[in-house]
Amino acid sequence: MMFNNENVRVSPKATIGKNVRIGDDTVIFENVVIEDNVTITHNCVIGEPLNAFYSDPDYENPVTVIGANSLIRSHAIIYAGNRLGEYVTTGHRINLRENNLIGHHSVIGSCVDIQGNAIIGNYCRLYSSVAIAPLTSIGNYVCIYAFVVLTNDPYPPSSDLKGCSISDYTQIAAQSTILSGVHIGSNCLVGAGSVVNHNVPDYSLVKGNPAKFVMDIRKFVMLGKGRLYPWMYRFSRGMPWKDIGYENWMNNQDTSVKNGIDKEK
Amino acid sequence: MMFNNENVRVSPKATIGKNVRIGDDTVIFENVVIEDNVTITHNCVIGEPLNAFYSDPDYENPVTVIGANSLIRSHAIIYAGNRLGEYVTTGHRINLRENNLIGHHSVIGSCVDIQGNAIIGNYCRLYSSVAIAPLTSIGNYVCIYAFVVLTNDPYPPSSDLKGCSISDYTQIAAQSTILSGVHIGSNCLVGAGSVVNHNVPDYSLVKGNPAKFVMDIRKFVMLGKGRLYPWMYRFSRGMPWKDIGYENWMNNQDTSVKNGIDKEK
């Protein structure tokens, strides 16, 4: 019922890898590259043309890449110029404006809206309806929960846009808002419903409107659970250390990664 | 223009009742049961297969039921395993992941995202873009307004998920966030934009970030309006007591319902 090749339209200028499945009613535009073993389900639009398409007769669609082994669920709109890494998984109805870079093994939840020119690292998870403004930069192993909004205008309306940056391992709980230009360090936890209007140092727990520093997250203890952060020692689902544990995995990383981590300490 | 039978695909393994209308471009997957007098408008997907579909050659789609006299508006994605009661009405673009139970006469607003394994009672109303995490449990006659997010992870990221529970007659105003595992009693009112991080007793008015107890809702008086809560004595649109009033209706209920209500007092 899903891969019947009904009403599928693939541009002759698209490049389709081996073992690719494309669902009914899906459209693949010019200059899209679908790598091997990708599944794109029904009703998707891959390589949606940019604004110039509507007015420029010489318009050429930028290259779009869907990395190998990725799964794009239904009703996605992925503009031309996006580059998704391998093993990316999405929910339904995602909206990716042009020129985002999304790392491998990241998960993009239903209705996520990435408004273009954003960088998202590897093994990130964006839950439902996360909204990411242009110029945002997100590291690796970052989770952003439902309905978080990352903004980029410091005094609206302006053209002086500054995206947020969020470092590795940080967790941003549901419904939070991050103001333009704010840097959130690594290994932070931002409580649900926070409004973050200033930079947050590594290993901070912050929450509230406006968000205030509560404690070093390494000192956070939950009754009967003990220390819970950094979370990588207790949670590994979908992470590269899932079979060997974070410590062993980290010991096997090359020096640059370890230095990166050391630097954060 | 809507029921022309254009581009409609219905699995031969679906069961379609009497007097059912199915809109153009709608897909009905295997093992979906559409009861009598249901209207499903255009561009819907009913019985969307679960993840295993993509990898398991022996995959069998779980049963999905759309109860009699329901109206599903366009662009819905309803996964396999959902069971909707009778007279359910939805807005557009709802997203129901697998295995939710939704009671009869409930209204699911546009873009509502119910992420699976949730229970929603009878005569509930979820307004636009409400997001409900797995394991949520919602009673009867509950209204949840636009952009409310119910979460389920007490220390993200974890696998120790605990859904929220919300009891009968409670109202949760727009943009509020309910933290994992929180129980909100019956007949409560949660003010708009609240972040609720602790249990809330029956008949409470709470608001703020974090939400604080304001007063017993039965003592809330609005100038020129008098007492407004419990609301069932002044509001009946779409409710089972709409023709006879709440008091008469309640007197006609059987003992177990009345005991339920008594218990809440």
Added chain:
Amino acid sequence: MMFNNENVRVSPKATIGKNVRIGDDTVIFENVVIEDNVTITHNCVIGEPLNAFYSDPDYENPVTVIGANSLIRSHAIIYAGNRLGEYVTTGHRINLRENNLIGHHSVIGSCVDIQGNAIIGNYCRLYSSVAIAPLTSIGNYVCIYAFVVLTNDPYPPSSDLKGCSISDYTQIAAQSTILSGVHIGSNCLVGAGSVVNHNVPDYSLVKGNPAKFVMDIRKFVMLGKGRLYPWMYRFSRGMPWKDIGYENWMNNQDTSVKNGIDKEK
């Protein structure tokens, strides 16, 4: 790939102007008027019928107007009874319930949900996922950022609905909630994540939950930037004064406009 006339359905009772492009898989219902030079991209529904359509055999679809030179991006649902001015641009997946009036040159972002019977002025910008309740009234040159919710029920659930009103030039930053019946004056700035539960005078900067008055916006100075508000003297992209500056433009306006502005001073 977008304007191939594949699976396009246009009612014979629709009126289509000159030089109109209609994307694949788009449906245009009865009594829709598409003015000249409009582009409607793929997968749109224009003139979606009202509730009575499902039950009334004599149902007549109200007139819907898409003003000249407008661009409606994909997956829009625009109900019958909407009237959009000229040069309106939309993002993807907008949802316009019936009987909204939307002024010329306004921009409606992706996933915006306008729930019917709302008035939106000229040169407004609504960013992604803004939700606007029925009976809302918005002036001209207003920007409302991502995930702002405007409500209309003063004591939910009730039938005593009162929309918000927002005057010219006002900016409402992301994730804010405006409570029922609140009037926000002209030239205001509402900080991100605010919950506004009372009227706001012209030229106010307010923020927080609940929102509190911070200062007269004309006194707001940013280090190295000087005075930033009223913003019209420093920002003109997409505005009618973009070639001549706000002051010159205003001097060319007729007396009624100037009186309106004077009144606000």
